[in-house]
Amino acid sequence: TDILLKPSKLGDISVPNRVFMAPLTRNRAHDDGTPWEEAATYYAQRANAGLIITEATQMHPLGKGYIQTPGIHEPKHVEAWKEITRAVHAAGGRIFVQLWHVGRIRHSSIEPEGEAPVAPTAEAAEAQTFTKKGFEPTSKPRELTVGEIEALVADYAKAARNAMEAGFDGVEVHCANGYLLNQFLHSGSNKRDDEYGGSIENRCRFPLEAVDAVIAEIGAGRVGVRTSPLGEANDVPEDDPRALYTYFHGELAKRGLAYLHVMESFPGSDRSEEKRAVIEDVRKAWNGFYITNGGYDAERAAEALETGHADAVAFGRPYISNPDLAVRIAMNVEWAEPNQETFYGGGEKGYTDYSDATLKAA
Numbered sequence: 626t627d628i629l630l631k632p633s634k635l636g637d638i639s640v641p642n643r644v645f646m647a648p649l650t651r652n653r654a655h656d657d658g659t660p661w662e663e664a665a666t667y668y669a670q671r672a673n674a675g676l677i678i679t680e681a682t683q684m685h686p687l688g689k690g691y692i693q694t695p696g697i698h699e700p701k702h703v704e705a706w707k708e709i710t711r712a713v714h715a716a717g718g719r720i721f722v723q724l725w726h727v728g729r730i731r732h733s734s735i736e737p738e739g740e741a742p743v744a745p746t747a748e749a750a751e752a753q754t755f756t757k758k759g760f761e762p763t764s765k766p767r768e769l770t771v772g773e774i775e776a777l778v779a780d781y782a783k784a785a786r787n788a789m790e791a792g793f794d795g796v797e798v799h800c801a802n803g804y805l806l807n808q809f810l811h812s813g814s815n816k817r818d819d820e821y822g823g824s825i826e827n828r829c830r831f832p833l834e835a836v837d838a839v840i841a842e843i844g845a846g847r848v849g850v851r852t853s854p855l856g857e858a859n860d861v862p863e864d865d866p867r868a869l870y871t872y873f874h875g876e877l878a879k880r881g882l883a884y885l886h887v888m889e890s891f892p893g894s895d896r897s898e899e900k901r902a903v904i905e906d907v908r909k910a911w912n913g914f915y916i917t918n919g920g921y922d923a924e925r926a927a928e929a930l931e932t933g934h935a936d937a938v939a940f941g942r943p944y945i946s947n948p949d950l951a952v953r954i955a956m957n958v959e960w961a962e963p964n965q966e967t968f969y970g971g972g973e974k975g976y977t978d979y980s981d982a983t984l985k986a987a
Protein backbone atom coordinates (compact mmCIF):
# COMPACT_ATOMS: atom_id res chain seq x y z
CA THR A 626 0.00 0.00 0.00
CA ASP A 627 3.02 2.27 -0.32
CA ILE A 628 1.45 3.90 -3.39
CA LEU A 629 -0.86 5.67 -0.90
CA LEU A 630 2.19 7.43 0.58
CA LYS A 631 3.41 9.03 -2.65
CA PRO A 632 3.40 12.86 -2.57
CA SER A 633 1.64 14.81 -5.32
CA LYS A 634 0.76 18.27 -6.54
CA LEU A 635 -2.89 19.18 -5.99
CA GLY A 636 -3.93 22.40 -7.69
CA ASP A 637 -1.87 25.21 -6.11
CA ILE A 638 -0.56 23.05 -3.23
CA SER A 639 1.44 19.85 -2.72
CA VAL A 640 0.27 16.89 -0.60
CA PRO A 641 2.62 14.39 1.15
CA ASN A 642 0.32 11.36 0.62
CA ARG A 643 -2.93 10.19 -1.00
CA VAL A 644 -4.75 9.34 2.25
CA PHE A 645 -7.30 12.17 2.56
CA MET A 646 -9.83 12.93 5.32
CA ALA A 647 -13.37 13.02 3.90
CA PRO A 648 -15.96 15.61 5.07
CA LEU A 649 -17.67 14.41 8.28
CA THR A 650 -20.63 16.17 9.90
CA ARG A 651 -20.15 15.95 13.69
CA ASN A 652 -22.82 18.41 15.00
CA ARG A 653 -20.56 19.96 17.63
CA ALA A 654 -20.55 23.60 16.49
CA HIS A 655 -22.15 26.41 18.55
CA ASP A 656 -25.79 27.28 17.77
CA ASP A 657 -24.68 30.49 16.00
CA GLY A 658 -22.59 28.46 13.54
CA THR A 659 -19.24 29.21 15.21
CA PRO A 660 -17.11 26.04 15.10
CA TRP A 661 -16.34 24.51 18.52
CA GLU A 662 -12.93 25.44 19.99
CA GLU A 663 -12.17 21.70 20.41
CA ALA A 664 -12.25 21.39 16.58
CA ALA A 665 -8.70 22.83 16.52
CA THR A 666 -7.49 19.73 18.43
CA TYR A 667 -9.72 17.37 16.39
CA TYR A 668 -8.43 18.57 13.00
CA ALA A 669 -4.79 19.03 14.15
CA GLN A 670 -4.76 15.39 15.38
CA ARG A 671 -5.60 14.42 11.77
CA ALA A 672 -3.00 16.65 10.07
CA ASN A 673 -1.19 13.50 8.87
CA ALA A 674 -3.86 13.27 6.11
CA GLY A 675 -2.54 14.34 2.71
CA LEU A 676 -5.53 16.72 2.70
CA ILE A 677 -8.26 17.33 5.29
CA ILE A 678 -11.68 18.35 3.92
CA THR A 679 -13.73 19.82 6.76
CA GLU A 680 -17.25 18.86 7.77
CA ALA A 681 -19.92 20.49 5.58
CA THR A 682 -20.03 24.22 6.44
CA GLN A 683 -22.99 26.41 5.50
CA MET A 684 -22.15 29.39 3.26
CA HIS A 685 -25.49 31.18 3.97
CA PRO A 686 -27.80 31.38 7.04
CA LEU A 687 -30.56 29.46 5.17
CA GLY A 688 -28.02 26.86 4.10
CA LYS A 689 -28.22 25.37 7.60
CA GLY A 690 -30.37 22.26 7.94
CA TYR A 691 -29.20 20.43 11.05
CA ILE A 692 -28.43 21.47 14.61
CA GLN A 693 -24.88 22.53 15.44
CA THR A 694 -23.29 22.58 12.00
CA PRO A 695 -20.69 25.34 11.44
CA GLY A 696 -20.96 28.28 9.08
CA ILE A 697 -18.49 30.49 7.22
CA HIS A 698 -20.72 33.45 6.33
CA GLU A 699 -20.10 35.66 9.42
CA PRO A 700 -16.90 37.44 10.63
CA LYS A 701 -17.15 35.54 13.96
CA HIS A 702 -17.07 32.25 11.99
CA VAL A 703 -13.94 33.37 10.13
CA GLU A 704 -12.20 34.33 13.40
CA ALA A 705 -12.95 30.90 14.92
CA TRP A 706 -11.82 28.99 11.81
CA LYS A 707 -8.48 30.91 11.94
CA GLU A 708 -7.61 29.04 15.16
CA ILE A 709 -8.38 25.72 13.45
CA THR A 710 -6.40 26.30 10.27
CA ARG A 711 -3.50 27.68 12.36
CA ALA A 712 -3.46 24.46 14.47
CA VAL A 713 -3.60 22.22 11.37
CA HIS A 714 -0.77 24.14 9.65
CA ALA A 715 1.33 24.09 12.86
CA ALA A 716 0.88 20.30 12.85
CA GLY A 717 2.10 20.21 9.22
CA GLY A 718 -1.33 19.64 7.64
CA ARG A 719 -3.38 21.07 4.75
CA ILE A 720 -7.15 21.79 4.98
CA PHE A 721 -9.97 22.71 2.58
CA VAL A 722 -13.39 23.82 3.84
CA GLN A 723 -16.48 22.21 2.27
CA LEU A 724 -19.00 24.93 1.26
CA TRP A 725 -22.52 23.63 1.86
CA HIS A 726 -26.12 24.75 1.38
CA VAL A 727 -28.74 22.19 2.43
CA GLY A 728 -31.55 23.57 0.24
CA ARG A 729 -34.73 21.73 1.21
CA ILE A 730 -33.02 19.35 3.67
CA ARG A 731 -33.89 21.62 6.58
CA HIS A 732 -36.51 21.96 9.33
CA SER A 733 -37.89 25.49 9.81
CA SER A 734 -37.21 25.28 13.59
CA ILE A 735 -33.46 25.39 12.80
CA GLU A 736 -31.85 28.89 12.98
CA PRO A 737 -32.91 31.26 11.47
CA GLU A 738 -36.02 30.00 13.31
CA GLY A 739 -39.28 30.01 11.41
CA GLU A 740 -37.71 30.43 7.96
CA ALA A 741 -38.89 27.84 5.39
CA PRO A 742 -36.13 26.06 3.44
CA VAL A 743 -35.37 27.18 -0.14
CA ALA A 744 -35.06 24.84 -3.14
CA PRO A 745 -35.28 24.73 -6.95
CA THR A 746 -38.91 23.65 -6.67
CA ALA A 747 -41.50 24.01 -3.88
CA GLU A 748 -41.69 20.28 -3.16
CA ALA A 749 -40.69 18.73 0.19
CA ALA A 750 -38.09 15.95 0.19
CA GLU A 751 -38.99 12.53 1.53
CA ALA A 752 -36.21 13.02 4.07
CA GLN A 753 -35.44 13.79 7.70
CA THR A 754 -33.10 16.14 9.46
CA PHE A 755 -32.13 16.37 13.11
CA THR A 756 -33.35 19.20 15.30
CA LYS A 757 -33.21 19.72 19.07
CA LYS A 758 -36.16 17.30 19.23
CA GLY A 759 -34.31 14.60 17.26
CA PHE A 760 -35.12 13.35 13.77
CA GLU A 761 -37.97 15.29 12.08
CA PRO A 762 -39.30 15.31 8.51
CA THR A 763 -37.83 18.20 6.48
CA SER A 764 -40.11 21.22 5.99
CA LYS A 765 -41.80 22.18 2.70
CA PRO A 766 -39.48 24.59 0.81
CA ARG A 767 -40.27 27.67 -1.20
CA GLU A 768 -38.96 28.04 -4.75
CA LEU A 769 -35.88 30.22 -5.27
CA THR A 770 -36.37 33.12 -7.71
CA VAL A 771 -33.76 33.74 -10.43
CA GLY A 772 -32.69 36.84 -8.51
CA GLU A 773 -32.13 34.78 -5.37
CA ILE A 774 -30.08 32.21 -7.34
CA GLU A 775 -27.88 35.02 -8.66
CA ALA A 776 -27.48 36.33 -5.08
CA LEU A 777 -26.48 32.85 -3.88
CA VAL A 778 -23.82 32.68 -6.63
CA ALA A 779 -22.30 35.85 -5.13
CA ASP A 780 -22.65 34.33 -1.62
CA TYR A 781 -20.57 31.30 -2.72
CA ALA A 782 -17.82 33.69 -3.86
CA LYS A 783 -18.03 35.59 -0.56
CA ALA A 784 -17.78 32.34 1.42
CA ALA A 785 -14.68 31.41 -0.62
CA ARG A 786 -13.16 34.81 0.18
CA ASN A 787 -13.97 34.20 3.88
CA ALA A 788 -12.26 30.79 3.61
CA MET A 789 -9.04 32.36 2.34
CA GLU A 790 -9.24 35.00 5.10
CA ALA A 791 -9.68 32.14 7.61
CA GLY A 792 -6.43 30.52 6.42
CA PHE A 793 -7.87 27.54 4.50
CA ASP A 794 -5.76 26.11 1.65
CA GLY A 795 -8.86 25.91 -0.55
CA VAL A 796 -12.56 25.08 -0.73
CA GLU A 797 -14.67 22.13 -1.87
CA VAL A 798 -18.03 23.02 -3.44
CA HIS A 799 -20.59 20.47 -2.17
CA CYS A 800 -22.66 19.29 -5.17
CA ALA A 801 -23.56 15.88 -3.64
CA ASN A 802 -25.85 13.98 -1.28
CA GLY A 803 -29.18 15.63 -2.08
CA TYR A 804 -28.34 19.15 -0.88
CA LEU A 805 -29.05 22.40 -2.72
CA LEU A 806 -26.70 22.16 -5.73
CA ASN A 807 -27.52 18.44 -6.09
CA GLN A 808 -31.26 19.32 -5.95
CA PHE A 809 -30.72 21.55 -8.99
CA LEU A 810 -28.77 18.85 -10.87
CA HIS A 811 -31.35 16.05 -10.56
CA SER A 812 -34.59 15.71 -12.57
CA GLY A 813 -36.52 14.38 -9.55
CA SER A 814 -35.93 17.47 -7.41
CA ASN A 815 -35.66 20.23 -10.05
CA LYS A 816 -38.98 20.80 -11.90
CA ARG A 817 -38.22 24.38 -12.98
CA ASP A 818 -39.21 25.60 -16.46
CA ASP A 819 -36.80 28.56 -16.60
CA GLU A 820 -33.11 28.55 -17.59
CA TYR A 821 -32.23 26.70 -14.36
CA GLY A 822 -34.41 23.65 -15.03
CA GLY A 823 -35.43 21.08 -17.66
CA SER A 824 -32.44 20.15 -19.86
CA ILE A 825 -29.21 18.73 -18.45
CA GLU A 826 -27.41 21.98 -19.40
CA ASN A 827 -30.03 24.03 -17.56
CA ARG A 828 -29.90 21.84 -14.44
CA CYS A 829 -26.11 22.20 -14.32
CA ARG A 830 -26.25 25.97 -14.76
CA PHE A 831 -26.47 27.08 -11.10
CA PRO A 832 -23.86 24.56 -9.82
CA LEU A 833 -21.48 25.68 -12.61
CA GLU A 834 -22.19 29.38 -11.94
CA ALA A 835 -21.40 28.79 -8.25
CA VAL A 836 -18.15 26.95 -9.12
CA ASP A 837 -17.19 29.71 -11.61
CA ALA A 838 -17.83 32.43 -9.03
CA VAL A 839 -15.61 30.62 -6.50
CA ILE A 840 -12.88 30.14 -9.15
CA ALA A 841 -13.06 33.86 -10.05
CA GLU A 842 -12.67 34.71 -6.35
CA ILE A 843 -9.80 32.42 -5.26
CA GLY A 844 -8.41 30.70 -8.39
CA ALA A 845 -9.18 27.25 -9.84
CA GLY A 846 -6.10 25.72 -8.15
CA ARG A 847 -7.78 26.15 -4.76
CA VAL A 848 -11.17 24.75 -5.71
CA GLY A 849 -12.46 21.16 -5.61
CA VAL A 850 -15.95 19.82 -6.32
CA ARG A 851 -17.76 16.86 -4.71
CA THR A 852 -20.42 14.83 -6.57
CA SER A 853 -22.43 11.69 -5.80
CA PRO A 854 -23.58 10.45 -9.24
CA LEU A 855 -25.53 7.52 -7.80
CA GLY A 856 -26.63 9.50 -4.76
CA GLU A 857 -29.38 7.84 -2.74
CA ALA A 858 -29.38 10.26 0.19
CA ASN A 859 -32.14 12.82 0.67
CA ASP A 860 -34.55 11.92 -2.13
CA VAL A 861 -32.99 13.25 -5.35
CA PRO A 862 -33.98 10.73 -8.05
CA GLU A 863 -32.35 11.29 -11.43
CA ASP A 864 -33.65 10.00 -14.82
CA ASP A 865 -30.21 9.50 -16.42
CA PRO A 866 -27.16 9.74 -14.11
CA ARG A 867 -24.80 8.58 -16.89
CA ALA A 868 -25.81 11.42 -19.25
CA LEU A 869 -26.06 14.05 -16.53
CA TYR A 870 -22.68 13.37 -14.89
CA THR A 871 -20.88 12.78 -18.18
CA TYR A 872 -21.92 16.32 -19.06
CA PHE A 873 -21.34 17.82 -15.57
CA HIS A 874 -17.91 16.20 -15.02
CA GLY A 875 -17.02 17.18 -18.62
CA GLU A 876 -17.88 20.81 -17.90
CA LEU A 877 -15.88 20.74 -14.65
CA ALA A 878 -12.94 19.26 -16.60
CA LYS A 879 -12.72 22.48 -18.65
CA ARG A 880 -12.08 24.63 -15.56
CA GLY A 881 -8.63 23.59 -14.32
CA LEU A 882 -9.98 22.68 -10.86
CA ALA A 883 -7.67 21.27 -8.16
CA TYR A 884 -9.73 18.04 -7.98
CA LEU A 885 -13.01 16.18 -8.44
CA HIS A 886 -14.13 14.18 -5.37
CA VAL A 887 -16.73 11.47 -6.04
CA MET A 888 -18.71 9.46 -3.48
CA GLU A 889 -18.83 6.17 -5.38
CA SER A 890 -20.87 4.21 -2.90
CA PHE A 891 -22.65 4.76 0.38
CA PRO A 892 -22.67 3.09 3.77
CA GLY A 893 -24.75 -0.06 3.38
CA SER A 894 -25.61 0.34 -0.31
CA ASP A 895 -24.81 -2.35 -2.86
CA ARG A 896 -21.95 -1.98 -5.38
CA SER A 897 -23.81 -3.63 -8.26
CA GLU A 898 -22.10 -4.11 -11.63
CA GLU A 899 -24.59 -1.68 -13.23
CA LYS A 900 -23.73 1.00 -10.64
CA ARG A 901 -19.99 0.41 -11.06
CA ALA A 902 -20.40 0.81 -14.83
CA VAL A 903 -22.07 4.22 -14.41
CA ILE A 904 -19.24 5.35 -12.11
CA GLU A 905 -16.62 4.14 -14.61
CA ASP A 906 -18.35 6.05 -17.42
CA VAL A 907 -18.73 9.36 -15.59
CA ARG A 908 -15.19 8.99 -14.22
CA LYS A 909 -13.89 9.04 -17.82
CA ALA A 910 -15.39 12.50 -18.40
CA TRP A 911 -12.98 13.95 -15.82
CA ASN A 912 -9.34 14.70 -16.74
CA GLY A 913 -7.68 15.96 -13.53
CA PHE A 914 -6.88 14.85 -9.97
CA TYR A 915 -9.59 12.36 -8.94
CA ILE A 916 -10.44 11.58 -5.30
CA THR A 917 -12.54 8.48 -4.77
CA ASN A 918 -14.56 7.82 -1.59
CA GLY A 919 -16.87 5.15 -0.24
CA GLY A 920 -15.99 2.46 2.28
CA TYR A 921 -12.37 1.78 1.26
CA ASP A 922 -9.85 -0.22 3.28
CA ALA A 923 -6.09 0.19 2.69
CA GLU A 924 -5.83 -2.65 0.17
CA ARG A 925 -8.75 -1.51 -2.02
CA ALA A 926 -7.48 2.06 -1.75
CA ALA A 927 -4.03 1.07 -3.03
CA GLU A 928 -5.70 -0.89 -5.85
CA ALA A 929 -7.75 2.19 -6.87
CA LEU A 930 -4.48 4.09 -7.31
CA GLU A 931 -2.56 1.25 -9.00
CA THR A 932 -5.29 0.81 -11.65
CA GLY A 933 -5.28 4.56 -12.32
CA HIS A 934 -8.92 4.80 -11.22
CA ALA A 935 -8.04 7.47 -8.64
CA ASP A 936 -5.20 9.76 -7.50
CA ALA A 937 -6.26 9.80 -3.83
CA VAL A 938 -8.79 8.12 -1.52
CA ALA A 939 -10.87 10.06 1.02
CA PHE A 940 -11.62 8.13 4.24
CA GLY A 941 -14.53 9.22 6.44
CA ARG A 942 -15.43 6.89 9.30
CA PRO A 943 -11.87 5.48 9.56
CA TYR A 944 -10.57 9.02 10.26
CA ILE A 945 -13.09 9.37 13.08
CA SER A 946 -11.47 6.61 15.15
CA ASN A 947 -7.94 6.70 13.71
CA PRO A 948 -6.65 10.27 13.97
CA ASP A 949 -3.29 8.91 12.76
CA LEU A 950 -4.77 6.91 9.83
CA ALA A 951 -2.07 7.78 7.29
CA VAL A 952 0.61 6.72 9.81
CA ARG A 953 -1.25 3.46 10.61
CA ILE A 954 -1.28 2.73 6.86
CA ALA A 955 2.45 3.52 6.63
CA MET A 956 3.21 1.29 9.62
CA ASN A 957 0.65 -1.37 8.72
CA VAL A 958 -1.05 -0.95 12.11
CA GLU A 959 -4.63 -2.23 12.53
CA TRP A 960 -7.42 0.36 12.43
CA ALA A 961 -9.73 1.05 15.42
CA GLU A 962 -13.50 0.84 14.82
CA PRO A 963 -15.46 4.08 15.44
CA ASN A 964 -18.31 4.23 17.98
CA GLN A 965 -21.43 5.12 15.96
CA GLU A 966 -23.19 6.48 19.08
CA THR A 967 -20.88 9.49 19.18
CA PHE A 968 -20.78 10.29 15.43
CA TYR A 969 -23.30 13.14 15.71
CA GLY A 970 -23.49 15.58 18.62
CA GLY A 971 -21.89 15.44 22.09
CA GLY A 972 -18.47 16.56 23.28
CA GLU A 973 -14.89 15.25 23.42
CA LYS A 974 -16.08 11.61 23.76
CA GLY A 975 -15.83 10.04 20.30
CA TYR A 976 -14.32 13.26 18.92
CA THR A 977 -10.83 14.00 20.28
CA ASP A 978 -10.40 11.04 22.66
CA TYR A 979 -9.42 8.35 20.10
CA SER A 980 -5.87 7.04 20.46
CA ASP A 981 -3.12 8.04 18.04
CA ALA A 982 -1.29 4.88 19.11
CA THR A 983 1.20 4.84 16.24
CA LEU A 984 2.53 8.28 17.13
CA LYS A 985 3.46 6.88 20.54
CA ALA A 986 4.75 3.65 19.02
CA ALA A 987 6.88 5.48 16.45
Ligand SMILES: C=C(C(=O)O)c1ccccc1
Nearest residue numbers: 650681691725801802858
Ligand atom coordinates in the same frame (compact mmCIF):
# COMPACT_ATOMS: atom_id res chain seq x y z
C1 LIG B 1 -23.22 16.90 4.94
C2 LIG B 1 -23.58 15.62 4.93
C3 LIG B 1 -23.40 14.84 3.68
O1 LIG B 1 -22.80 15.37 2.72
O2 LIG B 1 -23.89 13.69 3.62
C4 LIG B 1 -24.17 14.97 6.14
C5 LIG B 1 -25.14 15.64 6.90
C6 LIG B 1 -25.67 15.03 8.02
C7 LIG B 1 -25.24 13.76 8.42
C8 LIG B 1 -24.28 13.10 7.65
C9 LIG B 1 -23.74 13.70 6.51
